[in-house]
């Protein structure tokens with residue numbers, strides 16, 4: 228059922244909620260447990276410093292008042308009212324938020340273990356994209372040069388994930404991969420999603436041309452449905468302490484794949500929501516929940532440690548977001564805030580990796596070389612295979628982080 232037909236039948240009926248692709252209208256009462264757990268100044272700081280691109284992006288949707296925040300329940304229907312979030316008073320009850328934060332994420336009760344520094348830390352690893360025959364659905368594959376193997380991001384991230392699974396487990400961690408092979412985790416298939424894609428376009432007041440339906444269907448399958456299914460699986464049963472989203476980057480090319488001289492590294496934490504995103508009821512709910520869970524602090528702390536070791540291993544320069552989609556939130560130039568379905572769907576701190584440009588000549592050569600043992604020379608420098616190097620950067624950062632925290 229689409230928004231248009233119900234509106235025609237009953238002009239008084241409230242409009243269908245504005246939600247993200249394959250999203251659903253949130254249960255605002257789930258935020259009740261956060262009443263009076265955060266001061267106004269902390270809420271406003273997290274919102275402005277990290278989560279919203281700027282304070283114009285949430286005007287009319289979130290209103291920060293003296294003792295409460297009013298959060299619109301349904302952005303396209305003022306009659307649905309507001310969720311009222313009461314702030315914690317500054318002067319009294321100081322211990323409350325601290326207790327909540329400890330209960331949620333700090334693992335102080337686990338004793339330090341010098342041989343197994345990651346003992347009992349539950350880590351979800353999300354190898355970005357899908358591989359095999361499914362690469363056609365997310366456009367993260369290309370061939371360059373004669374007699375070369377095709378570069379497929381979804382298969383490369385799985386290789387790194389398998390190495391990490393082995394190495395982090397040896398250090399005591401409990402690891403779960405969101406996918407074990409190069410097949411989708413979602414049971415839905417693109418052909419089942421085209422009607423939903425058309426409804427989505429209508430809801431967003433976009434013209435449902437066959438081209439738009441096709442590209443929306445693709446995203447609904449390879450991103451929305453796939454990532455939501457992975458996150459559900461991990462959030463419900465595994466409930467990790469942290470999640471690692473593994474990706475490889477690529478620099479933009481023209482009409483067909485080509486080599487580029489850019490090669491860089493950046494690490495993302497969740498933030499930088501646009502007005503379009505904050506207007507979606509489910510996205511706004513998820514953003515506010517992440518603020519109230521104080522995920523920012525541990526996410527940033529982890530990212531700083533991981534940026535250090537990833538830099539040491541890969542020797543790559545930092546990447547900069549010139550436009551608006553990424554936001555600098557600290558003086559570390561490798562770390563950016565950005566809102567992606569993957570880094571807001573896992574209900575724990577999420578670190579999202581974007582090292583190496585796959586269409587850089589040396590990276591391409593290293594992908595062709597595969598998982599060799601020892602070192603090999605590339606352009607005068609001896610290097611580990613690219614998958615082990617990536618995994619070693621992640622492992623070293625996690626070891627440093629948990630050695631320091633415990």
Ligand SMILES: [Zn+2]
Nearest residue numbers: 355380474475
């Ligand atoms: Zn990717």
